[in-house]
Amino acid sequence: MTLRIGIIGCGAIGQDHARRLHFKLQGATVVALNDIHREATEAFSEASGIRARVYEHYQDLIQAPDVDALLIASWGPAHEEQVLACIDAGKPVFCEKPLATSAAGGLRIVEAEVKAGRKLVQVGFMRRYDxxxxxxxxxxxxxxxxxxxxxxxxxxxxxxxxxxxxxxxxxxxxxxxxxxxxxxxxxxxxxxxxxxxxxxxxxxxxxxxxxxxxxxxxxxxxxxxxxxxxxxxxxxxxxxxxxxxxxxxxxxxxxxxxxxxxxxxxxxxxxWKMRFIDSYDVELQAWIDDTRKGLVTGPTAWDGYFxxxxxxxxxxxxxxxxxxxxxxxxxxxxxxxx
Ligand code: NAI
CATH class of the missing domain: 3.30.360.10 (Dihydrodipicolinate Reductase; domain 2)
Incomplete structure (x- = not known):
């Protein structure tokens, strides 16, 4: 089964990850994109050759039936709300660091995941894969x-x-x-x-x-x-x-x-981009493989909160x-x- 991914936040690293997931790594395809800058995202979708559907609202992207898993690369203050929405929808999510911009926000995510009863969240601490x-x-x-x-x-x-x-x-x-x-x-x-x-x-x-x-x-x-x-x-x-x-x-x-x-x-x-460039590939390939098996073996919501x-x-x-x-x-x- 190919993992169909929706990306929220298509700036510098969101675009890098989109290309990585869609063209370089095995077992995933990018089917949906969202960013508060819609026109730039449409231009990226076209120019990159990914040609994913661009959503106006991230909530609709998360709910889309053809999206199996999410990658969040929006700016830090938006992460908490967006990760909580993914947990609410019961969908696996890879969130770039920081998981939340406050300890209280990180704890809210931990509590939501525990309540959901299943690990869904991985945080983008790629040095663990270096x-x-x-x-x-x-x-x-x-x-x-x-x-x-x-x-x-x-x-x-x-x-x-x-x-x-x-x-x-x-x-x-x-x-x-x-x-x-x-x-x-x-x-x-x-x-x-x-x-x-x-x-x-x-x-x-x-x-x-x-x-x-x-x-x-x-x-x-x-x-x-x-x-x-x-x-x-x-x-x-x-x-x-x-x-x-x-x-x-x-x-x-x-x-x-x-x-x-x-x-x-x-x-x-x-x-700085070149220093851990290989670890992004290893990190996201591991996330794809784990997600297809229903596992989270990388940095968890608890690690993000910590x-x-x-x-x-x-x-x-x-x-x-x-x-x-x-x-x-x-x-x-x-x-x-x-
Ligand atoms: P960026 O500023 O280039 O991109 C952020 C994108 O998010 C922008 O396109 C912006 O329009 C969009 N955005 C902002 N609020 C949004 C919202 N509410 N909904 C949807 N889209 C929204 O920033 P960059 O460098 O791509 O960083 C993004 C995240 O990735 C940050 O949290 C940053 O800390 C993290 N990051 C992690 C790295 C790592 O080594 N693990 C390296 C670089 C960034």
Whole structure:
């Protein structure tokens, strides 16, 4: 059975995912599109060759009998309402991060899914599907460096647009570390702290950059992450896990080591899109395969809620300039770890 997919939100990543699902991956076809910019969506449908039906209202798209599953890639504040509508319709949904823009919103989705009695929601935390992070997790699970004690991370971006302001370095950027480190360490967070570094002259007016986020896990692992989104030199993701007998690091993206013109080195990626490009394919192929079997094995609504609640705690810690607790509701058995 080919999975017939409807996409809500056809901007940058919505269009990328539409092409991926329709032309590249196996077992799915895109049959329906919706976006608040209808004309642009019709133009995309035509120009891309997908030629899906364009719906004026996302509710009608969700209800359409020829739509088996949904992919939501609208802007973050619309996700909660749209995911709830999918659960209400009993249809599987892949929602790009964030699942919700508040902890309360994430919890409402969790509660709705538990009430529905069936896992329907997967959240777009694609780093869990990255080959490098998977190798790192295998190394930790093999016990090669003993128990993890500390983790040093960096999330650096050459620049961000003027509309990227305020706490977006936490809610849009650090949220990827929040999810992937929880998965990597198989642990949960209990507290957080945010420290602002000396402001770079390249950071625009509405943004304090760089910052450092400190997380403490239930097992007592300490994580520090530098978030520096006007670093100029490249899109650079670092993750070094310090264990009892060694250090295990996230592999660097492949690049040709050069010795040339009196220097040695290699290229650093500049475009964030390229860093995890392969993991989007792996993530969505897994989602298609799981959905056809009626399963959710990727990041769940609980993981999405946890990420939103942790990000919210980090924002609170930043405001209060102190260590803030990460307050999490009791996890329903429904989401028990495997
Ligand atoms: P974008 O701004 O290019 O596209 C968003 C689209 O949603 C726009 O076309 C807009 O018209 C549409 N939209 C807004 N409100 C809507 C509504 N109520 N109903 C239907 N359509 C609506 O943004 P982009 O970069 O494509 O991001 C979309 C989402 O994907 C965001 O939540 C973002 O955080 C996430 N994202 C995730 C990435 C990842 O690495 N997992 C990478 C990039 C984005």
């Amino acid at each position: 080959a490098g992070y998977r190798q790192l997790k295998q190394t930790l699970q093999a016990g090669t460096i003993g128990d993890a004690l500390m983790v040093h991370c960096a999330h650096r971006n050459p620049s961000v647009p003027e509309m990227y302001v305020g706490d977006m370095n936490i809610t849009d950027t650090h949220v990827h570390e929040i999810d992937v480190l929880r998965w990597l360490l198989d642990d949960d967070y209990v507290s957080c702290q945010v420290i602002e570094g000396r402001k770079s002259r390249h950071a625009h007016a509405g943004l304090h950059d760089p910052i450092m986020v400190l997380l403490e896990t239930r097992q007592g692992i300490r994580i520090d992450t530098e978030i520096f989104v006007a670093c100029r030199f490249g899109y650079d993701i670092q993750c070094h896990v310090v264990g009892e007998t060694g250090v295990a690091s996230l592999p660097e993206p492949m690049s040709v080591p050069l010795r040339s013109q009196g220097r040695q080195g290699g290229a650093i990626l500049m475009d 990420a939103s609640a942790t990000a919210e705690a980090c924002v609170e810690a930043r405001r209060s300039k102190s260590i803030a607790p990460v307050r999490i509701a009791e996890r329903p058995d429904f989401y028990a770890r495997a």
